[in-house]
Structure formats: structure tokens, C-alpha cells
Amino acid sequence: MRIAAAAVAAVAALSGLALTAPQWLVFMAMLALAKGVVVLGLLVLMRTGLVSFGQGLYFGIGAYAAALLSHHWHIADAAAMLAAGTLAAALVAALLGLLLAGYRDIFFAMLSLAFSMILYGVLVKSAALGSTDGFNLHARTFLGLALTSGMERRVFLIAGAVSVAAVALAVHKLLAGDWGRLAAGVRDNELRVSYLGASPYRVVYVNYLVAAALAGLGGALAALAVGHVDPETTYWTTSGEFVFIAILGGTQSILAPFLAASIFEALRTVASQYAPNVWQMSLGVAMLAIIMFLPAGLWTLAERRRRPA
């Protein structure tokens, strides 16, 4: 119930922000939301004991699927783009998952990285997709309603907030129930899971699929925010950023990825404005501090406050 209340409050707050805030803040909030939902997918994997260094693959697929919809098929509806991004990522994951679900630990992490870099290589070489420059996308309607110029991002932010809140609640429900316990069981002891009669492979496959779909949604959302896609979305530094945000937030709560993504985006905006040359160094220092003092992520602070000593 607390989570549901938090989701409603977040949607309300983001809607308020969308309607009143300056464009740059709306843009930042959209990016934070987009990255947050990708990291939510990583959280699902981490609860299963896996880390993917290749979520950029699905982030990129989501972004390109959304962009291709308007660019090649002339469907310029934002809702269709979000759905297309999610679906395209899930479809690819349904195939790759068959292979990846058989791997664990560093092998899983590296294989997922490899696939994202293959897509990067393909995108960079495809002249039809704009090569390294990528191409622009324009969403002119939302669920058939025409958008006046200047209003697009504000509408996208509200739509994004609503859809992300819905999937986040669904993920929370999934993880809080039998499935979440089973995923933790796979993380702790696969042998026992098999001998109890469940399939670790299936658990990993399904959670991989969920993580990919969420990353696809995030990619489409980011594409709508930026209005442009390029191969950078699938590059390993993008995937690394998601892992960074996941560690920053921690895996205890589904709210943590969004909190961490917001902090990350705010930090980046401020740092690139005032200290463009040391911005990445400040990230490194932040990561060091988190690992040393809050190894379970920033969410530890929220939990400490709730249970005062």
C-alpha cells in the first residue's frame, strides 16, 4: 500500500512538474524517469543474482524502435512509440534470453555486454540508420490527439510517469510475491531450486525478458525526450551508467532506481554546467563513497530513517 501511495504521489508530482516547470527541468525529469525504469529492470536481474553490463542493447532497441516508427512508417504517435520500444526489446530478449538464461555471473555479464556492442557495431555501420549521427524523430500526436508545439514534452512526461508507475507497481507485486522469493532462491542456491522442482533457467529467462522490456520502455521514453537517437544509446558506457545508478540506489526497493536516477541526472546537469572537465571524476568519487560507506546503496539511508535506532 505504501508503494502504491508513493507511486500515485510520484505521478501527481511529475504531472505538476510537467505542467509548470521550465522545459529544461521537464527534459531532465524525463531522462531520469527513462533511466530509472531501465535500472528497475536491472534490479529485477540483481534480485535473481545477475548483473547485465549490456542493458544498453535494449535501451537502444527501444529508442530506435520508437524512432523508426515515425521515420520509416510515419506513425508519429507517442503512445505507439512507447509500446513499440517495449515490445521490440521484449521480442529480441525472447530470442537472446534462450541463450543467456544458461549463463551466470561474469559470463552472463560479459555476454550481455557483447550483444550490446554487436548492435552498436551494426548501427555505426548502417548508413540507412544515420550511422554514428543517428536520426531525429518527431512525435506529433499522443493516443491520436494532436500536440501543440511546446507541449509535447510536457505530455510525454505525464504519459511516461503514468506508464512507468504502472509497470513499477507491477514489478513490485511480482517481486513481493512467490516469484520474487523464487528469484531470490535462484540467487542463493540453484541446486536446491532444481531439487525442489522448479527451473532456475525459466526464472532467469523470464526476469531477463522483464528487464529487457523495461529497458525498451526507458529507451523509447529517452528518445521522445531527446527527439533524436544515435548508436551511443547501445554503447557500453551507457550500460555502465545503468549499473552505476543501480549501485547508487541499491536493490531493496523499487523506488530506489528512480531516486538514484534523479540524483544522477541532477548531478550530471549541475556538474556539466559548472565543472565540465571533472564531471566524470566526481562520479568516480561518488561511486567510491557509496561502496565504502553505503554498500547497499542510498536506499539504506531511507531504511535507517524508517527504523531509528
Add this chain to the structure above:
Amino acid sequence: MTQVLAAQRLKKSFGAVTAAADISLSFDSDTVVSLIGANGAGKTTFLNMVTGYLKPDSGRIQFGGRDIVGLSPRRIANLGISRSFQIPQLFQSMSVRDNLLLAESIAAADDPQAATDAALARFALADYAAQKAGLLPEGIRKLLDVAMALSSRSRLLLLDEPTSGVSADEKFAIMDVVMGAALAAGVTVIFVEHDMDIVARFAGRVVAFYEGGIIADGPPDSVLRAADVRRYVIGEELSDAVA
């Protein structure tokens, strides 16, 4: 009495080592059978073949009239064969309650919560329900391991050295709890054991293994007194303990 498990002419070798040399064994329902033998005699190989972890080179294994050779451990578990492990296989980061809850939900119990409460009571684990499995004393870990194996759909329970790693004065107490729970659940029990006092006390039938074959099979008093068993099983035990 109906037959639960029947193995016919099982053969298994690892290179030059024969772990199962033409083993035929059958087990009736509602019995408690102990497998004894020195290390390497083929007891655990037998359990591993029954649970699908190892595939016999030849031979048949029937469970409830169904051929189970070639099925995965997961499929076999779903048919009703459960096992515990010599080294307890637990979900370390979860509470005792969640360990059992996961086992019962995989076993598709009608009401996993109620089944978990029943298991906590039956295995005297209620006091530990909220503790993390990774922090439990060894005796409790052993009990939890068996409790997880004995879910609501178990028909045959295989225990691999249920009292190993437990202090001598705890062994009987643990076996009392385990056997009481197995009896209440109405399952057939096959257990591998090195402690002959435990075997004599809890088994209704004893099967002695030696070099992949069976050298004695019958009630505990006669098997434990047989010359071959004393020479190859109990004698080997002693030299093992010294080494």
C-alpha cells in the same frame, strides 16, 4: 504393501571405478530403509541415479510404476521424490520461514502459508522462523534441509547422511524429529548413514553396499551382524575414522 521404487540391474562406472555393479533393489511404501557402506561403496551414486543427477549406464528405475531414467532432477522432484543433502542446501540470505515457504510454493501446496506453519511445528523450527538460514547452527541447518525436502507432495524421501556434521549427543534428537515428521507425512524414507546406532534404532531394513554391489539386505539385527558387513562396512568405518 505397494512397491514405491524399483531399480533393476543398474550399472554405473566412472572410468575404472565401478559405482554400481548390477544393482537391483525395490522399496515398499511406508518403510524406512538405511543404506550403509564405506565411502565409495556406491550409496550416494545410487541416490544420485534415483534423483536424476546421474544417468545409469544401463538398467531401469521405476517410481510409482513409471520409468524415470533420463528425467531431470526437477521432473523427478515434481513426481514426488525429494532429497536432502549431506551438506545442507539452503537459501542462505532468507529466513527459515521463507526457505520453507519457497519450498512449499514450488511444491504447489494448496496453502503454502499453512503448510509452512505445519512444517515449522513438525520440525521444531518455530523458534528459528525469523532467523536467516545462513546464521543457523549445524543441527538446525540439517533439520531445515530435511524440512524443505519434505514438502506436501513428497512420496519418497531420500536423506543423504542426515546426521553427519552433528555432535553425537544431538544425533538421536534430530533423527527423532525427522522420522516423526516422515511418519506423519506418510512417506517412504531411504537414508544413507554411517552411525550404526542410528541405523539400528531407526531403520526397518538395512542394505549394505560394497564396491558398487550389495552384500547384505534385510532387517537391521541380521544385516549388522553379518560377517561381510562387519568386515567391509563397519570395519572400514573404523579405519576411515582414524584417517
